[in-house]
Amino acid sequence: MLTIARHELTQILRNRAVLVSGLVIPFAVSASLVWRHETFENIGSLGYLASTIVLTIAAFSLYSTVVTTLASRRQNLFLKRLRSTAARDHEILWGLVLPATAIAGVQLLGILAVLAAVAGSPDNSLLFAAGTLATIAMMLGLGLATAGLTHSPEHAQVTTLPISLGTIAVGVWVGITGTENLATVKRLLPGGAATELMTDAWNGGASVVDSLVLLAPTLAWVFLALFLAQRLFQWEPRR
């Protein structure tokens, strides 16, 4: 797995399009959010800003990159090539998504550390980390599922839009309006419960038990996404 991951990282770093869309743009957007943190505090809260950063990185650095990468590797038969070796399917998949996941993780750590330094630390770091990890797992699972419906890297520019923009939109909606109204709907949408959990964990005030319950919808999305991925994922281009 690590051999595949090392070579995958090399490929990502050599591909300018992936580098810009998957790394530079999400990082620049997140950095600008941190720069304007007072504006976001006025609109919602610092926790809302932090959860928006997590969703932005997870949607673009991770989800879109994973879909684009897998579609590209399938299209040029690199997946079939890897399956011609002794490597098992889960080793191949983990090897291919690990670099994008690690890059997203490093980006998040860096940006959130800067946010904490300039605007104040989260009230409950562990809960915030749990919300972040659940979000990453959800976007990873959705990435595998979406890759099954994506024929090429160009097609990924279309197929990734509903989930990447939809998840961020849900995060903005929950972050600004809270969950006093339509709580069930907001929590069941992808990213809704995670946003509430991360916002509360950063701002403080919610009980740990109530916050942990909010992990359930996100984990349900993880299982649903993995179930769909198992059904939809293709190793070779359709004939």
Next chain:
Amino acid sequence: MSTSPVIDVADLNLTYGGFHAVKDVSFQVQRGELYALLGTNGAGKTSTLEIIEGHRRPSSGAARVFGHDPRKRSAVRPKVGIMLQESGFSPDLTVKESVALIGALTLREDRVERVLGIVDLNRKAATLVSQLSGGEKRRLDFATAAWGSPELVFLDEPTTGLDISSRDDLWTAVDKLREDGSTVVLTTHYLEEAQQRADRVGLMHRGTMHREGTVAELTRQLPGVIRFTLPPTAPHPPVKGSRRDDGTYVIETFTLARDLKELLQWAEGHHIDLQGLSAGPTRLDDVFRALDTDD
């Protein structure tokens, strides 16, 4: 050494989308053999090969490789090298990186310099795959298949896109693999390669294993051909044949050597020049052409 077949295919069937691509195909490949799986386009040989390689699940029947289900990659693949029909390398990796990656994943030991040396690609080691020609990509593909001298090598159209010199070099490398004990399964559209190299041939047609045997066994079923042209005033030759409008005689015979000898003696005795004389045993090409008439 084990005498059990390296590959054992029994009653294999593959159906997809209502199309019966492989129908009750059975054959075995013995250790050390070069087995050529040949067929017309759409004959089902690629589907059959993909099942044996472990890339596809059969609809029914079974394929065993070294006694295992070929989809159990961890059990089978350390002994198997696969040269795919299409390249499947990442354009953003170098030649050296590509070989090192695939080689490491085979779980066999070898050196990048050695396998690139087999296909004369060491000078391209630092070149990105995207900058290789089609022929160089085929050679890179062979290099990955030859990594660690596997016990079984699949060569799917190995010489397509190669110039004659590269083709000869590749066959020299295949011969070396066989000397080291590798079993080879070959598919190719260059029938003369199969004719020269294969120990046995499986001839697929419309999803079935139409014929199987050595080249001699397959070609024995069709007559050899003698062709020549006679001057209009010449008497009829002693061997029965047909004369075409352009004056060319075509003699189809199962006793080629005897008939040719008789014909040459007759021509010499009558001081007749057999213009454009050609004589040859049946080739695999002729067996292929006969497929449609067999239907």
